[in-house]
Amino acid sequence: MSRPVRLAINGASGRMGQALLGLLKEDPAFRLDYAVVAPGSESDGASVFPGPSDALRYAHDWSQAPALDVVVDFSGPEALAAALDYCLANGTALVTGTTGIDSALEARLEGACEHIAVLRAANFSLGVTMLTRLLREAAAAFPAWDLEIVEAHHGHKQDAPSGTALALGHAAAAARNIDLATAAVYSREGRPGERVDGSIGFAVVRGGDIVGEHHALLIGKGERIELSHRATDRSVFARGALQAAQWLHGRSAGSWQLDDVL
Ligand SMILES: NC(=O)c1ccc[n+]([C@@H]2O[C@H](COP(=O)([O-])OP(=O)(O)OC[C@H]3O[C@@H](n4cnc5c(N)ncnc54)[C@H](OP(=O)(O)O)[C@@H]3O)[C@@H](O)[C@H]2O)c1
Numbered sequence: 001m002s003r004p005v006r007l008a009i010n011g012a013s014g015r016m017g018q019a020l021l022g023l024l025k026e027d028p029a030f031r032l033d034y035a036v037v038a039p040g041s042e043s044d045g046a047s048v049f050p051g052p053s054d055a056l057r058y059a060h061d062w063s064q065a066p067a068l069d070v071v072v073d074f075s076g077p078e079a080l081a082a083a084l085d086y087c088l089a090n091g092t093a094l095v096t097g098t099t100g101i102d103s104a105l106e107a108r109l110e111g112a113c114e115h116i117a118v119l120r121a122a123n124f125s126l127g128v129t130m131l132t133r134l135l136r137e138a139a140a141a142f143p144a145w146d147l148e149i150v151e152a153h154h155g156h157k158q159d160a161p162s163g164t165a166l167a168l169g170h171a172a173a174a175a176r177n178i179d180l181a182t183a184a185v186y187s188r189e190g191r192p193g194e195r196v197d198g199s200i201g202f203a204v205v206r207g208g209d210i211v212g213e214h215h216a217l218l219i220g221k222g223e224r225i226e227l228s229h230r231a232t233d234r235s236v237f238a239r240g241a242l243q244a245a246q247w248l249h250g251r252s253a254g255s256w257q258l259d260d261v262l
Pocket residue numbers: 010011012013014015016017036037038039040041042043060074075076078079096097098099100121122123124125237
């Protein structure tokens with residue numbers, strides 16, 4: 001049997017970090033060897049798995065990091081940059097879901113792919129990855145069918161449409177060789193007139209505790225295809241990131257996608 005993947009979590013005290021720790025407690029495929037939080041974090045120095053037998057403590061930098069196979073990062077741009085330094089210096093693979101990074105860090109990540117294996121995703125749900133793949137195929141096969149993307153989330157969500165709905169729109173547009181910026185219709189009210197051929201419509205539902213739903217409707221004459229994904233638990237992103245980490249372990253340098261994991 002192969003040995004467990006030696007892992008570090010960057011952003012270990014955060015929402016995603018804690019979801020990852022919850023899964024790692026029960027998964028013999030991984031050994032958590034390092035856990036990084038922000039300098040000044042109230043978690044800094046505390047036990048990661050409180051109890052008599054576990055001595056692993058949260059660290060606030062990479063100076064004491066042991067040899068690792070994969071770093072899993074859900075943190076912030078500054079923390080990601082520091083993790084990237086560690087990975088490049090040690091030839092360690094990197095799985096990252098951190099968003100909101102600037103063009104300089106984007107460029108650094110791209111350059112890093114020449115030296116280490118990097119897997120990035122804006123949405124770590126494997127189900128959404130498959131939905132995207134299916135939509136790409138259907139949108140290309142039926143270029144004349146009307147396409148509408150409907151998403152639903154809890155009432156606290158600030159942005160609309162969701163980043164995932166937009167990513168689905170981009171994937172479908174690319175499959176049809178059109179530009180989403182010109183094809184997208186984000187709202188309809190009053191008398192917007194007839195549907196424009198080739199457009200991609202978006203509709204948004206908000207309410208209650210919906211974790212996330214995405215539906216792509218391909219509507220033809222007398223028939224339609226409905227592709228749907230429903231997330232019922234936020235740990236789906238943590239689970240996808242760990243599957244990605246296991247898959248990435250031992251891969252050659254390069255820019256890998258969640259689609260490759262499938
Ligand atoms: N791709 C996906 O599927 C996906 C899903 C969910 C979230 N995300 C993204 O993942 C990132 C984290 O999300 P979250 O909800 O877990 O955020 P969060 O709850 O705010 O957690 C952020 C974590 O990063 C740590 N951190 C912040 N600055 C740091 C620094 N300079 N050095 C080291 N550690 C630092 C924080 O430490 P302390 O809190 O202890 O200070 C905390 O552990 C965001 O960019 C979010 O958009 C992506």
